[in-house]
Amino acid sequence: DVKVTQSSRYLVKRTGEKVFLECVQDMDHENMFWYRQDPGLGLRLIYFSYDVKMKEKGDIPEGYSVSREKKERFSLILESASTNQTSMYLCASIVEGLNTEAFFGQGTRLTVV
Amino acid sequence: AQTVTQSQPEMSVQEAETVTLSCTYDTSESNYYLFWYKQPPSRQMILVIRQEAYKQQNATENRFSVNFQKAAKSFSLKISDSQLGDTAMYFCAFEWWETSGSRLTFGEGTQLTVNP
Incomplete structure (x- = not known):
């Protein structure tokens, strides 16, 4: 089975802290994504990466950055956490082709106080 | 831009x-996939069903089936014989391709809440 693992299930951080959310996938997928999930807004794309060291902004990149030094690992960085970044964060990787499918981590519920 | x-x-x-x-969607793409994903209280998102845009036949997976109306840009999910385990958040999703992926x-x- 494909596994996408996020480093934390719950996280509480203080305003102004630099926060790292880690995501690792074990199936050699090229495309990886970070989404933010909020009630009534669905999943909104923050950043995605289609190869090592390659990244593109999604729909809501402000206040975030990403790092992909190795193919299996895609990190989301909150440069200076703010309370409006309190949310659920989901990492996904996609296998392309006829049976294309996104595989998700279990989510990190981040609270910024 | 693609919207769902x-x-x-x-x-x-x-x-x-x-x-x-x-589910309705808007796109100018001619080739794409549509999905329904399920997120139960455990938060683990899983694929329910997939539909290729070029296929006219509606996809089915056991109790789950879709009504894909390409011209109307509509993609509904029908769940038959609902079970308590179907209680979850359901997301409609759209996949397309750019040069980079x-x-x-x-x-x-x-x-969706299934009541006993």
Whole structure:
């Protein structure tokens, strides 16, 4: 089975802290994504990466950055956490082709106080 | 830009009955995939069903089937013989391709509750 693992299930951080959310996938997928999930807004794309060291902004990149030094690992960085970044964060990787499918981590519920 | 809209924030159904979740989308792409993903209380998102845009035949997976109306840009999910384990948030999603790879966008979600 494909596994996408996020480093934390719950996280509480203080305003102004630099926060790292880690995501690792074990199936050699090229495309990886970070989404933010909020009630009534669905999943909104923050950043995605289609190869090592390659990244593109999604729909809501402000206040975030990403790092992909190795193919299996895609990190989301909150440069200076703010309370409006309190949310659920989901990492996904996609296998392309006829049976294309996104595989998700279990989510990190981040609270910024 | 590709957009996906789910107009039903919440729905409920009695166990063993049938329910239909709605989804519309907007795109100028000719080749794409549509999906329904399920997120139960455990938060683990899993694929329910996939539909290729070039296929006219509606996809089915056991109790789950879709009504894909390409011209109307509509993609509804029908759940037959609803079970308590179907209680979850359901997301409609749209996948297309750019030069650099896949893109995936989601609707707002529909919270489905199956009542005993």
